[in-house]
Amino acid sequence: MAAAPSNDATPGTLHAGGKTAVVCGAGAIGAATAYFLSKKGIDVTVVEKSGVACASSGKAGGFLALDWCDSSPVGPLARASFKLHEQLAQELGQDYGYRRVDTLSLTVQESAAIKRATKGAPGLPAWVDGPVKGAAAIGGKPTTGQVHPKLFTQALVDAARTRYGAKLRIGAVEAIELSEAPSGGRKVSHVLVDGELVETDAAVIAMGPWSGRMSVISELSPITGLKAHSIVLKPPHPEKISATCLFLNYRTRSGQSLEPEVYPRPTGEVYVCGVSEEGLSIPDDPEQVLPRKGAPDILKTVAATVSSELADAEVTAEQACFLPMSEDGVPLIGQVPGVEGLYVATGHSCWGILNAPATGAALAELMVDGKSSLVDLRPFDPRRFAVRSKAFSSFYAHAMKHRAHLFLLGKYEVLLPGLEPQFDIILTV
Ligand SMILES: Cc1cc2nc3c(=O)[nH]c(=O)nc-3n(C[C@H](O)[C@H](O)[C@H](O)COP(=O)(O)OP(=O)(O)OC[C@H]3O[C@@H](n4cnc5c(N)ncnc54)[C@H](O)[C@@H]3O)c2cc1C
Structure with missing residues (x-):
């Protein structure tokens, strides 16, 4: 065992x-x-x-x-x-910019002509003046930071x-x-x-x-790696941007659903990320991980839609990277x-x-x-994978030896005795 x-x-x-x-x-x-x-x-x-x-x-x-x-x-x-x-x-x-923040979830609908909210709409910081359809507090200073x-x-x-x-x-x-x-x-x-x-x-x-x-x-x-894009903005009036991180349910004009995030930083910059892509191969050289054409523009539009303060911001970085996935x-x-x-x-x-x-x-x-x-x-x-591979290999070898019998019986669900539930193996033949 x-x-x-x-x-x-x-x-x-x-x-x-x-x-x-x-x-x-x-x-x-x-x-x-x-x-x-x-x-x-x-x-x-x-x-x-x-x-x-x-x-x-x-x-x-x-x-x-x-x-x-x-x-x-x-x-x-x-x-x-x-x-x-x-x-x-x-x-x-x-x-290094450690601070506690307030955190909001916002539903935003992009439109041709952005209707700016009156400054100080209920529940929203004054700098968030885009077409927000719904807002909820999902974190405060005791529980969220950056x-x-x-x-x-x-x-x-x-x-x-x-x-x-x-x-x-x-x-x-x-x-x-x-x-x-x-x-x-x-x-x-x-x-x-x-x-x-x-x-x-x-x-x-x-x-x-x-x-x-x-x-x-x-x-x-x-x-594996999941590729994600981000941009960094330098708004002209950083003092107007409060320490509030935004998680968006965002719908583009063409009906595409995105889940971008907007994080003001104590450095006066505003970081915006989103737009991920699965199944790509990871370049050998970390410096060769570059943004896909058009992805940073999507994030710029998101930022400009959410806040007029970000519409005129200088873009100081357009970047991409791979999240490490187990x-x-x-x-x-x-x-x-x-x-x-x-x-x-x-x-x-x-x-x-x-x-x-x-x-x-x-x-x-x-x-x-x-x-x-x-x-x-x-x-x-990491030994959870060794347990899984050893147990599965020996069971699989056994199953292959008795292939004809297994095919006759159709579908099997097999739990290996003595292993913790997360290592149960379900084999369907
Ligand atoms: C858009 C985006 C936003 C994110 N936001 C957050 C967030 O808000 N909060 C959060 O907690 N996490 C966030 N994450 C996740 C977080 O960035 C990652 O989980 C974390 O950075 C992984 O760190 P790491 O050290 O494992 O890997 P990496 O940062 O990838 O570091 C691996 C290092 O190994 C080096 N390396 C590679 N090959 C070799 C080699 N052969 N020899 C020597 N060195 C080598 C690379 O150069 C690199 O420096 C975000 C990720 C993305 C993509």
């Missing part, structure tokens, strides 16, 4: 005396992991292919919510992370380097080299960076949607099955900025102390 998912790392990694770790990828997840690992006294090298926060973590909205993930296994991680964001804003000692995601990620890397001696190396991780562990299994021994072997006791794969380029991950479960929608945080010292932290989809602090802190605890006290990591254990 394959091992059940567990919150414990295999003995023999950092909590057994190892002192060095290579963190692959300097997005928010890698940066937070590097910060908390180095704070625990580990000698950390962050290896980043292009630049700190060059991908999703620099192009995200940076919206934070205490309880919006409560209906999923991510709920406790998000709650712990929301709290940690507040602590980090003090601890890191840099202004950071500037690029500045936040950079602040984590800066603090890891200047306070705790972490090193940042710009280079591409090409492979993870394994050797035989004293236990007889496999353990991480080196990370291959631009053709050079870097010796290490532990490694963390935190390369966002590129994590699946490492065979140890792709053999376990595919990591197979079951739940991030992978923990040890790679069967490889001592090798960990993965990815698949945070649309909540990677919110969940970076608790992911990094809990993973550092798991790696160094052998267990996370901050949050129960069992729902995120």
